[in-house]
Structure formats: structure tokens, C-alpha cells
Amino acid sequence: LVSLWPRLVSLASCLFVVSSLCGPVLSLWPVSVGNMTESCPFFWPWQVSLQADGRHYCSGALIHNRWVLTAQHCKVRAKEDMVVLGVHDLGFSPSESILVDEVFNLPQDGSYPPNTDLSLVRLSVPARFNSDVSAVCVPDEEEDEDLDSSWSCVTAGWGVSRATDRLHHVGLTLVNQTTCREKWGGLVTDSHICSHPAGSISCMGDSGAPLLCRKRGSYFLFGVVTWGSRRCDADKPAVFSRISDYLCNQ
Ligand SMILES: *[C@@H]1O[C@H](CO)[C@@H](O)[C@H](O)[C@H]1NC(C)=O
Ligand SMILES: *[C@@H]1O[C@H](CO)[C@@H](O)[C@H](O)[C@H]1NC(C)=O
Numbered sequence: 001l002v003s004l005w006p007r008l009v010s011l012a013s014c015l016f017v018v019s020s021l022c023g024p025v026l027s028l029w030p031v032s033v034g035n036m037t038e039s040c041p042f043f044w045p046w047q048v049s050l051q052a053d054g055r056h057y058c059s060g061a062l063i064h065n066r067w068v069l070t071a072q073h074c075k076v077r078a079k080e081d082m083v084v085l086g087v088h089d090l091g092f093s094p095s096e097s098i099l100v101d102e103v104f105n106l107p108q109d110g111s112y113p114p115n116t117d118l119s120l121v122r123l124s125v126p127a128r129f130n131s132d133v134s135a136v137c138v139p140d141e142e143e144d145e146d147l148d149s150s151w152s153c154v155t156a157g158w159g160v161s162r163a164t165d166r167l168h169h170v171g172l173t174l175v176n177q178t179t180c181r182e183k184w185g186g187l188v189t190d191s192h193i194c195s196h197p198a199g200s201i202s203c204m205g206d207s208g209a210p211l212l213c214r215k216r217g218s219y220f221l222f223g224v225v226t227w228g229s230r231r232c233d234a235d236k237p238a239v240f241s242r243i244s245d246y247l248c249n250q
Pocket of ligand 2: 176177178179
């Protein structure tokens with residue numbers, strides 16, 4: 001897999017081949033749309049905290065025991081930053097803390113926000129999976145095409161601006177491209193997924209956090225938090241990078 005990677009990046013057609021060893025089927029736990037709620041500890045076992053000098057600055061999602069997906073604008077630093085796994089309260093020791101080995105980005109055209117705001121982070125050693133740490137499933141093409149407002153979605157994060165130490169999540173409803181473009185204009189492309197502004201993550205400040213959606217049993221990783229309104233504007237949708245163009249579920 002590792003040696004395939006540069007070729008996959010240069011093709012930009014396939015960011016990563018994901019193994020089938022992904023997350024547990026979650027219970028029928030309801031996540032309500034609206035306000036942020038503190039998550040049960042380790043309920044989202046793929047959620048990681050990216051840290052520089054011991055400080056949380058972005059979230060990410062474990063998609064494999066060596067790989068984490070996050071936002072490119074998080075600017076993760078290889079050989080410096082840490083990926084903290086199996087953590088609920090940032091004030092307590094995590095199950096695992098692993099140095100970032102390397103960071104891979106898709107080619108950019110220099111626009112801001114970046115048009116493909118995704119980074120793939122390789123861990124210096126494999127994560128040890130246990131009940132608190134595991135990888136999230138990614139959807140196949142069929143599921144991605146089916147994604148609409150009938151799915152239940154959620155995002156989780158620690159929230160830089162809110163400075164909470166414990167992981168929180170919020171239920172989200174998706175809006176279509178037309179509705180999203182009415183608020184954001186041409187910044188929104190087919191490579192984005194937008195959620196309804198009510199219960200918006202835009203105030204959480206947790207870039208790189210996963211967008212998880214499910215229709216039936218399990219949650220799948222569909223997107224990564226990229227941008228929203230800085231002013232926490234309650235009528236602007238939150239915007240996620242759509243990962244399906246770059247992940248091949250094989
Ligand atoms: C969110 O919190 C506010 C203030 O605490 C409350 O009035 C409102 O009903 C809550 N909304 C939901 C959907 O729970
Ligand atoms: C997008 O969503 C809006 C609001 O729900 C709806 O009126 C519109 O028909 C939808 N557009 C498409 C192309 O599905």
C-alpha cells in the first residue's frame with residue numbers, strides 16, 4: 001500500500017485504498033439534530049485529536065491502522081505533530097499517541113479555501129485497535145450517490161474555539177448543492193457536502209473532523225470539515241470535503 005501511494009496521488013483518482021477492516025456496527029443510539037452533546041467516551045473510536053506541542057488544533061478520522069484523514073488547511077507537520085487516539089477528555093492520558101510520519105496532499109491550484117481540502121496522514125507506527133480505537137468505514141460509490149437529506153449525519157469534535165476538553169457531537173441534516181450555493185455561491189462544488197445551518201458546526205472550529213452518515217446500521221465517513229462561517233452565521237451551511245472522489249473502498 002505504501003509504495004502504491006505516490007502513484008495514487010499523482011493520478012488523483014484514488015487517494016487511498018481502504019482495507020475492509022473498519023469500524024464496529026454501532027448501536028441504534030439516536031443522535032439528535034440541533035445542539036452539541038457530549039459524546040459517550042469512545043463512542044466514535046476513529047476520532048483522533050491532532051496535536052502540536054500538546055495542544056489540540058484539529059480533528060481527524062482513522063481510516064486504517066496507519067492512516068488518518070483530515071483537512072489540508074490543518075497543515076499537519078510530519079515528524080513533529082502527534083496523532084492522539086482513544087481519547088475522550090483531552091485533559092487525561094489517551095490510549096495511544098503516535099508521531100506523524102508523513103503527510104500527503106492532493107495537488108492544489110492555490111485557491112483558498114483549498115478545492116480539495118484533504119490530507120492523508122501516515123502514522124509512524126500502526127495504531128493498536130481495541131474497543132477505544134478503530135477505523136471508520138468509508139462508503140462505496142452507490143452509497144455516496146444515495147446520500148441526501150434522508151440520511152442521519154453527525155460530526156464530532158473538541159472545538160478549538162469553544163475550548164471544551166471532552167469530545168462533543170452534533171446531529172446534522174444535509175442540504176443539496178442548490179441550497180448550499182445560494183449561500184456560498186461558486187465556492188461550493190460537487191466535491192463538497194453541505195449541512196443545514198441549524199446545528200451548524202461552524203462555531204466548533206474543529207477543522208478536519210469527520211462527517212459521518214448512516215441510513216441503516218453503521219456510520220460511514222462521507223466528508224471532512226473544511227469551512228463554514230467564521231462569524232458563526234446561523235444561516236450559512238457548514239461545508240465538508242466529499243471524500244468519495246478520492247477513496248476506493250476495496
Ligand atoms: C438547544 O438548546 C437551546 C438552549 O438550551 C434549547 O432552547 C433548544 O430547545 C435546544 N434544541 C434542541 C433541538 O434540543
Ligand atoms: C434542494 O433543496 C431545496 C430545499 O429543500 C428544494 O426546494 C429543491 O427542490 C432541491 N433541489 C434539488 C435539485 O434537489
